[in-house]
Amino acid sequence: KKVNLAIVGATGMVGRTFLKVLEERNFPIDNLYLFSSSRSAGSKVTFGEKEYVVEELTENSFDRDIQIALFSAGGEISKKFAPIAASKGVVVVDNSSYWRMNKEIPLVVPEVNPEAVKDHKGIIANPNCSTIQAVVPLKTLHDKYKIKRVVYSTYQAVSGSGVKGVEDLEKGMTGNPTGFYPHQISYNCLPHIDSFTENGYTKEEIKMIDETMKIFNDYNLKITATTVRVPVKNGHSESINVEFEKQFELDELVESLKNTDGVVVMDDPKNNVYPTAVDCNDRDEVFVGRIRRDFSLDSGINLWVVADNIRKGAATNTVQIAELLLSYDLV
Numbered sequence: 001k002k003v004n005l006a007i008v009g010a011t012g013m014v015g016r017t018f019l020k021v022l023e024e025r026n027f028p029i030d031n032l033y034l035f036s037s038s039r040s041a042g043s044k045v046t047f048g049e050k051e052y053v054v055e056e057l058t059e060n061s062f063d064r065d066i067q068i069a070l071f072s073a074g075g076e077i078s079k080k081f082a083p084i085a086a087s088k089g090v091v092v093v094d095n096s097s098y099w100r101m102n103k104e105i106p107l108v109v110p111e112v113n114p115e116a117v118k119d120h121k122g123i124i125a126n127p128n129c130s131t132i133q134a135v136v137p138l139k140t141l142h143d144k145y146k147i148k149r150v151v152y153s154t155y156q157a158v159s160g161s162g163v164k165g166v167e168d169l170e171k172g173m174t175g176n177p178t179g180f181y182p183h184q185i186s187y188n189c190l191p192h193i194d195s196f197t198e199n200g201y202t203k204e205e206i207k208m209i210d211e212t213m214k215i216f217n218d219y220n221l222k223i224t225a226t227t228v229r230v231p232v233k234n235g236h237s238e239s240i241n242v243e244f245e246k247q248f249e250l251d252e253l254v255e256s257l258k259n260t261d262g263v264v265v266m267d268d269p270k271n272n273v274y275p276t277a278v279d280c281n282d283r284d285e286v287f288v289g290r291i292r293r294d295f296s297l298d299s300g301i302n303l304w305v306v307a308d309n310i311r312k313g314a315a316t317n318t319v320q321i322a323e324l325l326l327s328y329d330l331v
């Protein structure tokens with residue numbers, strides 16, 4: 001069954017990766033419609049053997065036969081246009097943060113809570129990249145050992161900020177920072193992603209905490225987070241400390257991660273084997289290493305988790321949600 005699919009934000013970093021992933025996965029598209037801001041409207045994009053002209057997004061853009069729309073154009077565009085698309089019968093998969101914590105809106109990672117898509121009312125939210133790569137391995141451990149507490153420490157690539165973040169790092173490396181980040185990002189680490197809130201946490205830290213609870217549908221989880229921007233071009237790395245209710249055997253825990261859909265275990269420290277952002281670039285899996293017991297806890301583990309934040313963290317997860325819509329016959 002082929003569908004008519006729209007992409008909103010088609011010329012951005014994630015938008016362009018949507019196209020790459022859709023093509024790689026042979027997503028069954030009949031007609032494709034590409035939308036952007038007026039700034040990029042008119043540009044040409046090749047998909048498959050055809051060339052497409054990007055149209056300016058307007059309130060009438062969805063007055064045509066479209067079944068699915070993938071959005072990655074910022075919260076304000078999603079706030080205004082996702083409901084318009086949904087009102088025309090389009091199922092929207094939104095990569096922005098705007099709708100994620102809305103009770104009516106499913107927040108989905110296909111390897112973790114695929115069934116949640118069945119509750120959609122027209123809009124489905126794609127979680128934050130740093131949340132997605134964490135919950136894929138944690139789901140297996142939560143099911144087996146019941147998570148009590150999680151401590152997230154992230155080391156996030158500048159591609160998470162889009163082209164402006166990459167530019168500030170690359171130009172900063174040659175002594176010409178653009179001033180996009182509040183401090184020099186080259187040769188530096190900034191404990192500041194998104195904006196600070198009243199309680200001293202950044203919105204990025206609050207996203208990881210709130211989104212993890214929603215995805216697991218478990219609001220008893222104790223979670224804290226520190227999210228840091230690092231001078232890495234692409235790929236987020238995370239140190240995750242987990243405390244369990246139940247005891248575990250380390251070998252069995254590692255085996256359960258190896259058997260988890262979407263997870264690749266890279267863990268042989270004696271031979272310097274552990275995941276790094278460079279190794280995981282352009283991949284869709286979540287890579288886990290440095291798996292070791294936290295001896296300061298009755299039952300705890302430390303993990304090092306790495307994934308491509310533009311692919312599994314955004315574009316691929318969104319396309320996988322669209323695939324779920326097809327497999328569940330929801331479009």
Ligand code: 2RA
Nearest residue numbers: 128129130156160161
């Ligand atoms: C970042 N997770 O890394 C945020 C949004 N992509 O900047």
